[in-house]
Amino acid sequence: MPIEPFALERWQSRYEHTVGINLSESGVHPLRVRDLLEPDDLDSLLEQSLEYTQTNGTIALRERIATLYQGATPADILVTNGGSEANFVTCWKLISPGDEVVSIQPNYMQIPGLAKAFGATIREVWLRAEQSRWTLDLDAVRAAVTDRTRLIAVCNPNNPTGSRLSDADVTKLCDIAATHGCWVLADEIYRGAELDGLAAPTAWGRYDRVLITAGVSKAYGLPGLRIGWVAGPSDIIDDLWGRRDYTSIATGAISDLLARAALEPARRDLLLQRTRRILRQNQDTVAAWVSRQPSVHQIPPEAGGVTLVGYSGSRDSTALAEAIRVEHDLLVVPGAHFGLDYHFRLGIGGKSAPLSTGLERLGRAIAAQT
Ligand SMILES: Cc1ncc(COP(=O)(O)O)c(C=O)c1O
Known part of the structure; x- marks a missing residue:
């Protein structure tokens, strides 16, 4: 390939x-590790067995992640090695040769690269630079989506522009996907890193064919943990879990423990x-x-x-x-x-x-x- x-x-x-x-x-x-754990908790790190953890993520970690998505349960979450593995297994599952992928650009470029490798044709819809903001042209998205479209890929908040879609735009994007029955793949790894403190709207819960990829590398300042996740319908999540048997099996046990500490609500x-x-x-x-x-x-x-x-x-x-x-x-x-x-x-x-x-x-x- x-x-x-x-x-x-x-x-x-x-x-x-x-x-x-x-x-x-x-x-x-x-x-640093010391920024995540109180001195009293250090023992939990030292006592952590270097075993294979539960390969889809410990229940405790998936419970913490699930609280970020209204109504989600641990069965709706797959823990991965970084947001990059989350994007990888999702594209691997969804995309077959001959599919079309609508890619909102500019973006991080992992998903378009993978989609091409898996045999899809990319239809690009570019954010528009207006006076002081980047805007999404929903008519251009409507025009790009066809019955061959397998998914609409969006990165929100956006890398590299630093822009954030409005709540209405995210809903409309999901509505467009719904008219063709295609998936929305929303890379939301920067969610939580808004300069004004107003969380970017998640695509979660707006349509039944939405997959969110995210992780602790960006908004949380923990890229070295290599902890990411996919949130989505439990049957798809189960399928993606099976694919991880072929990629990296599990994340590191220490990373799972530290990610749990990071996602404890007060911390x-x-x-x-x-x-x-x-x-x-x-x-x-x-x-x-x-x-x-x-x-x-x-x-x-x-x-x-x-x-x-x-x-x-x-x-x-x-x-x-x-x-x-x-x-x-x-x-x-x-x-x-x-x-x-x-x-x-x-x-x-x-x-x-x-x-x-x-x-x-x-x-x-x-x-x-x-
Ligand atoms: C939008 C986006 N998604 C995913 C990733 C990959 O994240 P990770 O380092 O958690 O694999 C990056 C890294 O830069 C990114 O910018």
């Missing part, structure tokens, strides 16, 4: 651990407050920087760990990002990885000092183009 390189992940995987300043990261600054609130505080502070820094740059523009992000900044100049984003990496020891993601050239994606979830230094270097590199 041929598969296109996942340009964004290849770029990050190659360079993120060796570059001086990494603004390619898409989550918030990761927590969860604290983690999300921390995330929002970091994102707001860093977005202020980015906005102030943008206002000083003659050839840079930004639609301010509403949610998530990233923002897109557009620039004008002579060098495309791939060439300029490579020059910036080599000459300025700074990693930013070229907009070309999302089909949006002359943009960069910048992480706004990291520490403030490297962000400020990175922005200074980026400003110099953009200004120096010939």
